Amino acid sequence: MKVLATEYLRVDLQKEMWECDRCDHVLGSARENYKRFLLIHDRNPREVHHPLLDPERYRFCFSPDPEVCVIYEFYCPNCGLMMDVEYTVPGHAPLHDLELDIDSLKEKWSGSDLQANSATTAAFRS
């Protein structure tokens, strides 16, 4: 049985593995930090948030300051899907944001009705 853990990240409860929900690529053990299995890119926030005011004239130009802010983008290593972004301070380690108890997840999905309903995991997004 496979359950979506995020919009793009799936857990195979039998094999206890993270998978990409877009390309089915098996990422790694679901008992570890999923980010360890993704590609990471540190992006200048001004590439995403273009300044509203002229940055040459104004320090506060309505765009993040690259000296204190960086965007970590996390991609599926197989298809390039962007699974998460993290705004942080340059040099900070990525945050282990999601740590699901796999045994508990199995237990919650163990009911037969739930298993029957879980064939299409996308149905559980909303």
Next chain:
Amino acid sequence: MSTNLVNPDTADDQELVDRFLSKNRAFLGPDPAIQRNHHVAARSLHEEQVLSAGVDSNLYAEIRSGLRAALDETFKIAEMTVASPAAQCADMSTGYFTAAGDLSLASTRGVAGFTVSLHYPIRFIRKYFEADDTVGIHEGDGFLLNDAHYGGIHSPDQHLFMPIFHDGEIVSWCVCAMHEGEIGARVPGGMGPMIESPWDEGLRGSPIKMVENYALKTDLVTFFQNSCREPQTMLADLKARLAACCRMERRGKEHIARYGIDSIVGFLRSNVEFMRDEGRRRIAELPDGTVRTQFYIDDTMREPALLKVMYCFTVKGDKVIVDLRGSSPELFNRPINSLLSTQVLGVAITLAHHIWPDMPCAQAIIDCFEFITDPGSIADCSDQVPVALCIQPMFKIMTAAELAFAKLYFGAPKKYGKTKAGWFNQPAAIIYGGVTQHQDSCGNMCGDLNGMAGGAKCDEDGEHSIAPCFGANVDIGESEDAEEKLPFIYAISKRIWPGNCGFGKFRGGAAYEYGLMRYGEQPFGFQTFTGGSYFPSTFGLYGGYACPTYGTVRVRGKNLFNVLKETPELFEASMASIMNDRLIEGAEYSSHSMAVAFELYPEGELFMTSQGGGGGYGDVLDRDPEMVIKDLEEGLIRAETASDLYGVVYDAETYAIDEAETAKRRTEILKGRLAQGISWDEFMATRVNPEPPPAVPFFGRWNNSEELYCGPFGKALPSELPPIIMPDPKDVEIQQLKSQLAALQTLS
């Protein structure tokens, strides 16, 4: 042998000491036993007797409808009679509480958060004043509170409580709570960067009996009026709150007469227990797990800083542990510290508004939550530091809870609402003060504070400037109404600007810019107290980007009314056009952070800022190209964003999408990601540093450090934090100028 023997001599001493201390308290300060306990009180004997005999659900539903109608009726009474601009925008709430002080029912409209944290003062009043002959609690009494150390959020919020008696016993409390604003603080409106100590926060109303025999006490009212900038507003709003409480008390007694006291006591308690038990049941449904979030408050309100706030939510069975350790130490002379009770409140509001929208908003719904903190941090500060802008860390825990439960629920079999990204979480309001065109002194806030944009949802875009993160049913007020009362005009009013939303498969709601131009020659000025000028305040979800950053911008040194009259073509109501084109000769153009101290503005000067956008949801490459083009047409995004970020190829004149080229560009972007992305191990080895960057003072835990960084004061273990007393930025600047001068003198 029994081991319970007590030396009677010792026991007598203890009894004597206890009796002495109970009668001779030097100061009835905030009581940690009350303030650090958000849990539902135990059943009273009466409640136990009633509920153990069984519950008639249909009867209680009928009572609920009746009391809810009374709350909505009294909300309307207060809303139509208040003078405070925030309360006129529905920044208020009414509620019924149990005798012990647990919130049972709040008004449908407004900001239920105000009533959510008011069990603290009711418990304080009952514990310390009920048996005190100089105070007591009697029928027709009303107690006023505005000091967050005894409950509530911060001093600009003022709340009036009234007990409801039956046969000489307190059986309930009713409350009318609202954001009053002006409270005689160092700065207008009770909030601002220049508040540097608790004693700059204005009147600090521990619970005070302002009402006896259903009438305001004239001497106390006069004292309050005499101590603030808006005496008329103070009086009008005290009367509005009293009118609401009197009607609530009357309706409460009518219900007692109709249904009997047992039914009313049973209903009030049963409603609280339902919320408590239902919250616990819903948590138990979730898979166990932990979600971690971290935010940065990027301004102390006087200088740039990176103040980390860490929130770790762990679900274990039917309990939630909220671990706030690692957050920045408290700042002794800056107003952005938060009491633990404020953090607890933020979680309750978020659960009710964003995660369980079918649940009532009350503290009881998070009875199964426990909080772990570093005492002396900005998430659990001491009583010695100012908290006027505690909404900074409070709004952060709201987004933290919003995102944490979005993630915890995503993999759960059952959900109670749509998964969505962060709601904008900063108080982006202009606070004004001075003398109005009607010759009244004033100090309060623009209703624009409520114009926050919603986060993107899992299946649709977020709403533009729809409501604040803390209350779904409030308003932003009318520009014309403010212009009639106050000496400024909205030279720019509610204009969307491109890029002011979190991008993603579904984008966050956009938010508007606005600019106030001073009108008239009386002394009058502005201030702001918002973070998110260097580092985005509100995050997206699952690959969705955050909102951008913001600032305040000014055009000074010129009366723009003359420009508008003589050369109107030079003025376009757009912040970007005004600041980038700089067409007005002789004017001074400058940009600043979103936290600027109060300054007077002469006639014709312009002060501009922006409300904030919601976080985005999902990968930008998943966004339907048609929706990208619609965003472009509506001015929500720039052309570069459509082409470079969303990867949409279109005709620049007709906006017709080239589907084949779009697919090709998106494939190229995906390939680019695979080429530029590096592995975890390489990233950790090449990008992660053992120390925070030196550019801006850092406060809080860096990576997994045991010690907390304390900005310019080094680092220390949480139990050994130094007092962090920031120097006055003006002194720092003077010192820098002196050094430069000395260097120049040496050269010459």
